[in-house]
Amino acid sequence: MGGSLRCAPTALLVALALAGQARGQVAINEVLYDPEGPDAGLEFVEIMNCGHAGVLLTGWVLETGNGASQNDWTVEWIGGDFDYLEPGGILLIGEEDVRPAPDHVTSLDLQNGPDGIRLTDGAGVVDVVGWGDPLFHEYYEGSPAPDAPSGSSLARSPDCWDHDVNADDFSANPVPTPGARNALAFDLSSRRSSEMSGRRRPRDTSRGCAFTSTARRIPPPSSRSTACSSRATHSRSISPGRRPTPGSRRPGRPRDRERDLPLAG
Numbered sequence: 118m119g120g121s122l123r124c125a126p127t128a129l130l131v132a133l134a135l136a137g138q139a140r141g142q143v144a145i146n147e148v149l150y151d152p153e154g155p156d157a158g159l160e161f162v163e164i165m166n167c168g169h170a171g172v173l174l175t176g177w178v179l180e181t182g183n184g185a186s187q188n189d190w191t192v193e194w195i196g197g198d199f200d201y202l203e204p205g206g207i208l209l210i211g212e213e214d215v216r217p218a219p220d221h222v223t224s225l226d227l228q229n230g231p232d233g234i235r236l237t238d239g240a241g242v243v244d245v246v247g248w249g250d251p252l253f254h255e256y257y258e259g260s261p262a263p264d265a266p267s268g269s270s271l272a273r274s275p276d277c278w279d280h281d282v283n284a285d286d287f288s289a290n291p292v293p294t295p296g297a298r299n300a301l302a303f304d305l306s307s308r309r310s311s312e313m314s315g316r317r318r319p320r321d322t323s324r325g326c327a328f329t330s331t332a333r334r335i336p337p338p339s340s341r342s343t344a345c346s347s348r349a350t351h352s353r354s355i356s357p358g359r360r361p362t363p364g365s366r367r368p369g370r371p372r373d374r375e376r377d378l379p380l381a382g
Contacts (some may be wrong), residue, residue, distance in 0.1 A: 176199050178238075184253060230248050273299060
């Protein structure tokens with residue numbers, strides 16, 4: 118997502134203020150937990166800013182959960198001091214063989230179910246996605262998402278479609294799209310039909326936005342003079358300022374080898 122980075126102190130203060138208002142605009146947008154063939158190295162999670170304001174991700178946390186047990190979460194990523202997600206931008210968190218290369222590399226160790234993923238912002242839970250059955254309620258919203266066949270991801274379609282019910286919001290995507298949007302265009306006719314039928318509309322970030330993604334870091338004060346008035350296009354340079362202590366892999370469960378744009382409310 119192309120967007121300008123303004124380095125004036127006032128602009129930075131505004132960004133910090135908006136970060137507290139934008140938590141409801143950020144969503145887990147796609148998950149690949151069962152790649153075709155061996156799982157190791159190919160799993161990923163996509164986080165998307167579905168709103169019209171940039172979001173500072175300092176202190177945000179992504180966790181993976183063992184849905185067979187209660188409160189069994191493992192930290193996979195923690196946002197650094199200058200981690201920033203532009204409107205419509207995508208943050209890709211994944212394993213070492215994911216292409217394009219993730220913004221943050223970690224061993225996700227996702228299972229084919231029951232499992233879940235949780236995104237928090239330091240003040241509370243922002244989004245949760247879970248799949249498989251039986252599954253404790255803390256691992257999903259509304260009802261669990263449907264199982265995806267091996268090689269398919271779980272994806273919101275269209276992007277950012279969010280009723281807070283995983284079963285309604287996610288479907289199997291036979292062609293995973295790490296770091297890219299699940300739908301290349303927003304179908305206005307479908308949008309109008311959805312509005313007329315009384316269904317809740319997805320959050321739409323398409324107005325004034327190009328179909329590319331941006332996840333990056335706000336430069337620290339010492340580098341502002343060189344970064345002022347710069348414009349980023351399709352940048353994937355986010356690098357968390359601090360990384361979590363790698364969590365131990367969850368014991369006791371062998372891997373199972375056999376499974377345009379919505380409107381910010």
